[in-house]
Amino acid sequence: MGNKGEKFLIVDDEPDMCWVLEHILEKNGFLTKKALNSSEALSLIESERFRLVFLDAKLPDIDGLELAKQIRKTDPDIRIIIVSGYFYKDDVVILKALEEGLIYGFIGKPFFHDEILETVKTASSL
Amino acid sequence: MENFLMENNRAEISQEDSSDRYKKLFAMLLDAIPSSVLLIDRDLRIVSASRNFLEKSQRSLSETVGFRLEDVFPPVIFEQMDIERCIRQVFEKNQPTGGERMTHRALGLPMRIYYYVILPFCWNGVVENAILLMEDITEQVHLSEEVRRIERHLASIVESTSDIILSTDLEGRILTWNTAAERLSGYALHEVKGRLCCGYFAKERQEEVMLFLHRLKTTESREISQVADWDLMTKEGDLIPISWVFSTMKDELTQTVGMVGVGRDLAERRKFEMQLLRSHKLDALGVMAGGIAHEIRNPLAVCSSAAQFLMENQIKPEFRKECAEKIQTGIQKASIIIENLLKFGRPSAQSDMTEINLISVLKETLTLIKNQSKIQKIKIATHFPKGPILIDGNIDLLQQVFMSLFLNAIQTMPNGGRLCVSTKKIDGEVRVHIKDTGYGISKMTIDKIFDPFFTTSAVGKGTGLGLSVCYSIVKQHLGSIEVESTEGKGSTFTVRFPILR
Numbered sequence: 001m002g003n004k005g006e007k008f009l010i011v012d013d014e015p016d017m018c019w020v021l022e023h024i025l026e027k028n029g030f031l032t033k034k035a036l037n038s039s040e041a042l043s044l045i046e047s048e049r050f051r052l053v054f055l056d057a058k059l060p061d062i063d064g065l066e067l068a069k070q071i072r073k074t075d076p077d078i079r080i081i082i083v084s085g086y087f088y089k090d091d092v093v094i095l096k097a098l099e100e101g102l103i104y105g106f107i108g109k110p111f112f113h114d115e116i117l118e119t120v121k122t123a124s125s126l
Numbered sequence: 127m128e129n130f131l132m133e134n135n136r137a138e139i140s141q142e143d144s145s146d147r148y149k150k151l152f153a154m155l156l157d158a159i160p161s162s163v164l165l166i167d168r169d170l171r172i173v174s175a176s177r178n179f180l181e182k183s184q185r186s187l188s189e190t191v192g193f194r195l196e197d198v199f200p201p202v203i204f205e206q207m208d209i210e211r212c213i214r215q216v217f218e219k220n221q222p223t224g225g226e227r228m229t230h231r232a233l234g235l236p237m238r239i240y241y242y243v244i245l246p247f248c249w250n251g252v253v254e255n256a257i258l259l260m261e262d263i264t265e266q267v268h269l270s271e272e273v274r275r276i277e278r279h280l281a282s283i284v285e286s287t288s289d290i291i292l293s294t295d296l297e298g299r300i301l302t303w304n305t306a307a308e309r310l311s312g313y314a315l316h317e318v319k320g321r322l323c324c325g326y327f328a329k330e331r332q333e334e335v336m337l338f339l340h341r342l343k344t345t346e347s348r349e350i351s352q353v354a355d356w357d358l359m360t361k362e363g364d365l366i367p368i369s370w371v372f373s374t375m376k377d378e379l380t381q382t383v384g385m386v387g388v389g390r391d392l393a394e395r396r397k398f399e400m401q402l403l404r405s406h407k408l409d410a411l412g413v414m415a416g417g418i419a420h421e422i423r424n425p426l427a428v429c430s431s432a433a434q435f436l437m438e439n440q441i442k443p444e445f446r447k448e449c450a451e452k453i454q455t456g457i458q459k460a461s462i463i464i465e466n467l468l469k470f471g472r473p474s475a476q477s478d479m480t481e482i483n484l485i486s487v488l489k490e491t492l493t494l495i496k497n498q499s500k501i502q503k504i505k506i507a508t509h510f511p512k513g514p515i516l517i518d519g520n521i522d523l524l525q526q527v528f529m530s531l532f533l534n535a536i537q538t539m540p541n542g543g544r545l546c547v548s549t550k551k552i553d554g555e556v557r558v559h560i561k562d563t564g565y566g567i568s569k570m571t572i573d574k575i576f577d578p579f580f581t582t583s584a585v586g587k588g589t590g591l592g593l594s595v596c597y598s599i600v601k602q603h604l605g606s607i608e609v610e611s612t613e614g615k616g617s618t619f620t621v622r623f624p625i626l627r
Contacts (some may be wrong), residue, residue, distance in 0.1 A: 067596035085421075085422070110430035
C-alpha cells in the first residue's frame with residue numbers, strides 16, 4: 001500500500017461518485033480533496049501537491065482527457081487515473097492516452113474497491 | 127334501204143366500236159383496281175392479268191397470258207391452296223368461292239399475304255371464265271398485328287401495375303377496372319362494370335367523387351385533375367387508404383368522355399414509412415447509447431461501492447444507513463434513465479392523431495437528450511408558455527421529429543454550445559424554434575437537408591433519413607418545417623403546426 005498520509009484529488013461532477021472514492025481512500029488512510037469541475041480541479045492542483053488524480057472522463061465543462069493534458073501541464077509529475085462509465089478498457093482513445101503516458105491508469109465504472117486500491121498501490125510505489 | 131344499210135352499218139360499226147370501248151374500259155378498270163385480278167379459262171389458262179398482278183409477281187404480260195396457272199404460281203402455293211380444285215368447283219357450280227387468306231412467297235421476294243375470292247363469269251348459262259381476285263393485305267395484316275401488339279402491351283402495363291387504374295364515363299359508371307383494382311377491392315371487373323364508381327368509396331367521400339364528376343361535365347377548361355386521399359371500400363366492407371389522381375379522359379376527338387383514376391395503396395407506403403421511422407429510431411438510439419451508458423454506470427458504480435462498504439466488518443450504523451440510501455437513490459436514477467430509453471424505443475403503436483399538448487411533448491423529448499447534451503457541455507434553454515398548446519397530432523411521431531432536430535443540433539456542437547427551444551403562437555399556428563450555436567449549414571447543402579439519404583455525417587454515423595422523415599411527419603400534421611442557418615454561427619429550425627381551438 002502507498003504511503004499513508006498521501007493526498008489524492010477526486011474530480012467528478014457527480015457528488016455521489018466523490019463520496020464513494022473519498023470513503024474508499026480515507027478508510028485506507030489517504031487524504032482526499034474533491035473537485036466538481038475543471039476550474040476547481042486546476043486551482044487545487046496549482047495550490048496543492050497531489051500524488052494521484054481520479055478523473056471522470058466526461059465533465060460538464062470539459063472532456064476528461066483534455067483536462068488531463070492541462071493538469072499534466074500544471075504538474076508534470078502527477079499521475080492521472082481515469083474513472084469512467086463512458087469509455088471501456090480497450091477504447092482506442094484510452095489505449096492511446098495510456099501509451100502516450102497522458103494517463104497512468106483506467107478504471108471502468110462500476111468497479112471493485114480493490115481495483116482502486118491496487119492502482120493506488122502500484123502508482124505510489126513507483 | 128340504203129338508209130337502213132347505213133343505219134345497219136352504223137349499228138355494226140358502233141357495235142364494233144362499243145366492243146372496243148368495253149375492252150378498253152375493262153382493261154382500265156382492271157388496271158385501276160389495287161388488286162390482282164386474273165381471268166382464267168376452263169383449261170386453267172390465264173386469259174388476262176391485271177397490272178397489279180404483274181407488278182406483284184414481277185412478270186410481264188407475255189409471260190403470263192396464255193400460261194397455265196400452275197406455271198405462274200409457285201408450286202407450293204398452288205398445291206397448298208388446292209387452287210385447281212377451287213377453280214373447277216366455281217366452273218361446275220357457278221358459285222363464288224374463297225374469301226380466304228393465302229400467303230404468297232415468290233422466289234426472292236418478300237412474303238405477301240393475299241385475301242382471295244374466285245368468281246364465276248357466266249354468259250348464257252355457261253361459266254366461261256373464273257376470276258381470281260387477290261387483294262394484297264400484307265400491310266393491313268402487319269398493321270393489325272402491330273395494333274394488337276400495342277394493345278396487348280398497353281393492357282399488360284395497366285394490368286401489371288400495382289396501382290389501381292379505373293375509368294368511368296361522364297356519369298361515373300365504371301368502364302375499366304384493372305387487376306390491381308380487383309385485387310385490392312375484392313370486386314372483379316364484371317361485378318363493377320357499368321356501376322357507379324362512387325359506391326366503391328368510403329361513404330363520407332362519395333359526395334366529393336360526385337362533385338368531381340360534376341366538375342368534369344360542366345367545366346369548359348380542357349383538362350382538370352384532382353389529387354385526393356380517399357378510402358376504397360372493399361367487398362368485405364373494409365376501408366383501404368388510397369392516394370388518388372383523377373383526371374379527364376378524352377376520346378380521339380379530344381371530347382371529354384369520362385375520367386381516369388389512378389390510385390396507390392397507402393397501406394404499403396405507410397408500412398414503408400414506419401420502417402423508415404424504425405430505422406431512424408435505431409439510429410437515434412445509437413447516438414443516445416453513449417450518453418446513456420455513462421449516465422447509467424454512475425449510479426451503478428455508486429450502488430456497487432455502497433454495497434461493498436456494507437460488506438465490510440464493523441461499520442457504523444450511520445454509515446450503514448448512508449450506504450443503503452445511496453443504493454436506493456442510485457437504483458432510482460438508473461431506472462429513470464431506462465424508463466426514458468424504453469419510452470423512446472417502444473414501437474409506435476399507431477399513427478392516429480389526437481389532441482395533444484405540444485409543450486409536454488417538447489419537454490418530454492428534452493429530458494431524453496439531457497444526458498447527451500450534458501456530456502457535450504451544451505446548455506439547454508427553453509421558453510415555453512405557462513399553459514398547454516393543443517394541436518392535432520401523434521405524440522410518438524412528434525417526439526421522433528423533435529428528437530431528430532435536437533440530436534442534430536447537439537451533433538453540430540461537439541465543443542459545447544447552447545440549444546434554445548421556444549414556442550410562439552401566431553395567427554392560429556404555433557411555431558417551434560430550435561436554435562443551436564453549432565457550425566451551421568452551408569448554402570450548398572441547405573436546400574438538400576430534407577432529401578432522403580442526404581447526410582453530411584461521416585460514413586456509418588448517420589443514415590441521412592432523419593430530416594426527410596421529420597419533413598414527412600410534419601407534413602402529415604399539416605405543418606411545415608424550415609431552416610435558417612449561418613455557417614459557423616448556428617442554425618434555427620422552425621416547425622409550424624395549426625393550433626386546435
